[in-house]
Amino acid sequence: MSLELVRFDTQLMENPEVKGVEYQQGTLAGYEVREYLLEKWNHHCSYCGKTDVPLHVEHIRPRAHGGTNRVSNLCLACEKCNTAKGTKDIAAFLKKKPDVLQRIQAQAKAPLKDAAAANASRWALFDRLKATGLPVEVGSGGLTKFNRTSRELPKTHWLDATCVGKSTPEKLLVQQVVPLLITATGHGNRQMCLPDTYGFPRTSAKGAKKVKGFQTGDMVKAIVTRGKKKGTYVGRVAVRRTGSFNIKTRRETIQGVSYHYCHMLHQSDGYSYIQGGVLPPHA
Ligand SMILES: [Zn+2]
Known part of the structure; x- marks a missing residue:
C-alpha cells in the first residue's frame, strides 16, 4: 500500500x-x-x-x-x-x-x-494501515507530482493515486482502466423528527429506516410492468412507509413506484460509487 x-x-x-x-x-x-x-x-x-x-x-x-x-x-x-x-x-x-x-x-x-506539513488524520490513517500487517510505503505530494509528470499522465485524482510512492513503476499501464470513484454520502439525518419554529414536532417520529427491506439511498432496479410508469428504472430509492417509493435515476425522479417492482442492486453503505471515464488512447 x-x-x-x-x-x-x-x-x-x-x-x-x-x-x-x-x-x-x-x-x-x-x-x-x-x-x-x-x-x-x-x-x-x-x-x-x-x-x-x-x-x-x-x-x-x-x-x-x-x-x-x-x-x-x-x-x-x-x-x-x-x-x-x-x-x-x-x-x-x-x-x-x-x-x-x-x-x-x-x-x-x-x-x-x-x-501544515502533515495533518493528523493522515497519520491516523498511516497507523491503521500499518496495523493490517501489510507492507506500507509512504511518499510525499512532491514525489507524486514528479512521478505523474515524468510519466506524462494527465492530472486526475485517480492517476495521482497510482503515482504515490517510490514503488511507482516506470511504465504505468493505465489505458482501459475504469476507476471506481467513491464519495462519502453519509447515512442521512439522525434527527427523529423535524421541529417547527417553536420546537414542537412538525412530522411524526421516524421509525425504522427500512421499509420492505429497502432503505433510502439503496441502488435499485425497478421493472414496472404496467400502468403509466411502465419501464425499467435504475437509481437511488427514497423509501416511504406506504411502500410507494421514489426512484432517482440519472435523468429524472420517478415518483410512486411500488416496492413490488424493486430489486436491490446495492445496499446503501454511506458511500456513492460511480464508474469513472476511461482515458483516451492518446493520453
Ligand atoms: Zn505578482
Missing part, C-alpha cells in the same frame, strides 16, 4: 546533496521545493498577492548577488512580477513598498508550521 503522507519531503529538501541542484528543472527535489513554497506562500505571488496564476520560483536575494538556493531564500512570483523584478535585488525592487519588503523578509525566515 502506498500512502501520500506529507505534502513535501523536508528531509530531501534539506539534504546537502540535493540542496545545490537546480530545482526548476523538473527534478524530484524541485517538485518537493515547489510544493513546499506553495504551502509556505499560500499559493499567492509573494509580491502582489495574485493567486490562481502560474507561479515562478524566485530568489529573494538574486544568485548574481550571492543569494543561495536554500528554501529560506526562495519565494513565488507571478509572471508579471517575475519579469518586473528581473535580477534586481529585492530591496531595490520593493523600494517604494517597504511594508511588502518587510513582510516577505519575515515570512521567508519563518519555518513552516508542522501542522
